[in-house]
Amino acid sequence: MRPASWASCIIGGFGTGLFAVAVFILLTALYTITTGRGSWARLSSWKLIAAAIGVSVLLFMLCAAVSPQHRDTGIYTPAPAPAHTAPAPKPKK
Numbered sequence: 001m002r003p004a005s006w007a008s009c010i011i012g013g014f015g016t017g018l019f020a021v022a023v024f025i026l027l028t029a030l031y032t033i034t035t036g037r038g039s040w041a042r043l044s045s046w047k048l049i050a051a052a053i054g055v056s057v058l059l060f061m062l063c064a065a066v067s068p069q070h071r072d073t074g075i076y077t078p079a080p081a082p083a084h085t086a087p088a089p090k091p092k093k
Helices: 003-012 014-035 046-066
Strands: none
Touching: 014 046
């Protein structure tokens, strides 16, 4: 694993670290597809490239399952409307 991935795990949690690893694997596979050359990961065949993309998609799903869910704190909820409103003034003739 890259050092940046370990730092992401420490700072942002396990889900963030998985996200960093998934992006890294996906970008490596996409680099191999677009350039047509082998990368440092030795993705030389289409089966290996497809496997790398599949692993990254699975890591994305695992990342979403492991990451903490955000809860509504009520900070941005609008104030409730008043129950009774004053009648509108009648226009003068």
